[in-house]
Amino acid sequence: MEIKEAVVKARIEPSLKRETEVILDALGISTTEAIRMFLTQVRLHKGLPFEVRIPNAATQAAMNELESGKGKRFSSVEALFDDLDG
Numbered sequence: 191m192e193i194k195e196a197v198v199k200a201r202i203e204p205s206l207k208r209e210t211e212v213i214l215d216a217l218g219i220s221t222t223e224a225i226r227m228f229l230t231q232v233r234l235h236k237g238l239p240f241e242v243r244i245p246n247a248a249t250q251a252a253m254n255e256l257e258s259g260k261g262k263r264f265s266s267v268e269a270l271f272d273d274l275d276g
Contacts, residue, residue, distance in 0.1 A: 198225060 207221075214224050231239035245253065255261050264270040 210224075211221060214221060219227075228239070252261070262273065264273065
């Protein structure tokens with residue numbers, strides 16, 4: 191007789207589990223269904239279904255700046271371009 195299911199176990203942070211369960215519940219999707227969907231996409235794409243990249247030094251510096259609250263914010267695209275034009 192063929193096995194119809196395989197068990198997948200993963201250790202994750204409790205807060206990640208709680209937060210994602212709230213989101214998935216709102217979508218009407220169980221954690222099991224979400225994992226099945228993810229693995230199906232991995233199979234279809236023959237890899238991760240999204241791009242994974244290591245940021246270069248300039249991007250990492252900009253991300254660190256934003257995380258520390260030092261980044262610029264703009265109220266509109268026009269304001270952003272005005273700032274870029276200097």
